[in-house]
Amino acid sequence: MTGARLTGFRFEPLNPLHDKAGFQCGQPELDGYFQRQARQDVSRDLARVYVLTRDGKNVDGFYTLSAISVDPTKLPPQTVRKLPNIAIPATLLGRMAVDKRMQGIGLGNVVLMNALRMALDGSRIVGSWAVIVDAKPDALAFYMKNEFQPFPDQPSRLFLTMAHFAQLVSGLSIAE
Amino acid sequence: MATHPVHPQIESLDQRPVSLSEVDDIERAAERACFTNPPSIEPWMLTVADAEVVIDSWENPRKPGAHLKAAYAHYLEAIGQR
Numbered sequence: 001m002t003g004a005r006l007t008g009f010r011f012e013p014l015n016p017l018h019d020k021a022g023f024q025c026g027q028p029e030l031d032g033y034f035q036r037q038a039r040q041d042v043s044r045d046l047a048r049v050y051v052l053t054r055d056g057k058n059v060d061g062f063y064t065l066s067a068i069s070v071d072p073t074k075l076p077p078q079t080v081r082k083l084p085n086i087a088i089p090a091t092l093l094g095r096m097a098v099d100k101r102m103q104g105i106g107l108g109n110v111v112l113m114n115a116l117r118m119a120l121d122g123s124r125i126v127g128s129w130a131v132i133v134d135a136k137p138d139a140l141a142f143y144m145k146n147e148f149q150p151f152p153d154q155p156s157r158l159f160l161t162m163a164h165f166a167q168l169v170s171g172l173s174i175a176e
Numbered sequence: 177m178a179t180h181p182v183h184p185q186i187e188s189l190d191q192r193p194v195s196l197s198e199v200d201d202i203e204r205a206a207e208r209a210c211f212t213n214p215p216s217i218e219p220w221m222l223t224v225a226d227a228e229v230v231i232d233s234w235e236n237p238r239k240p241g242a243h244l245k246a247a248y249a250h251y252l253e254a255i256g257q258r
Contacts, residue, residue: 109251147240165244
């Protein structure tokens with residue numbers, strides 16, 4: 001995280017005014033998804049896509065949230081003890097990216113925090129135990145620094161429980 | 177020191193050149209990570225970035241969740257809610 005002050009940003013659900021073609025994070029798979037697939041996923045209710053923008057047009061970042069279930073036997077033993085032996089509902093942070101022109105100033109954290117906030121708010125309407133992410137190797141440290149824990153047998157898959165996130169941001173939040 | 181061994185996985189998983197002093201830190205962090213990571217994660221699976229997280233938490237101990245709390249405060253500021 002940098003010490004720079006970041007202000008003037010807002011998050012919006014992906015809409016036709018957003019300049020999808022102008023977004024480039026540097027990873028062709030993510031760029032291609034955002035430019036060609038994201039709207040379809042939204043229209044088919046497969047994902048919700050949220051965009052970081054300053055002007056409602058140019059896209060500085062985006063992320064996707066979807067429903068997922070977790071096999072409790074795949075979780076760490078100390079975590080499993082607190083859960084029933086059924087598929088555990090969770091929220092998948094499927095894709096997340098920051099535009100190349102805006103990388104290196106801490107916006108990744110801003111995007112992640114909004115994703116966690118939205119997931120937590122959503123979990124208060126439809127139950128969700130945790131946020132799940134499948135991290136690329138170079139992003140593992142980023143998520144672990146933000147309190148995510150790896151699945152024991154699948155170290156690239158990580159989770160952060162809603163309860164832990166809510167506890168950490170209580171008192172900091174805008175609307176509890 | 178010039179011949180200090182670096183495990184090939186560390187070299188291959190990180191694009192950035194690794195300084196010799198950093199190699200020492202990474203090895204110390206990797207040893208320590210054996211005790212903190214799940215058993216399925218071998219210490220040599222750590223990337224340099226992973227190792228830096230371990231080193232940071234080792235040399236600059238913070239209260240649990242301090243990084244996330246700081247990130248959340250920056251987030252609130254970025255969206256004009258703080």
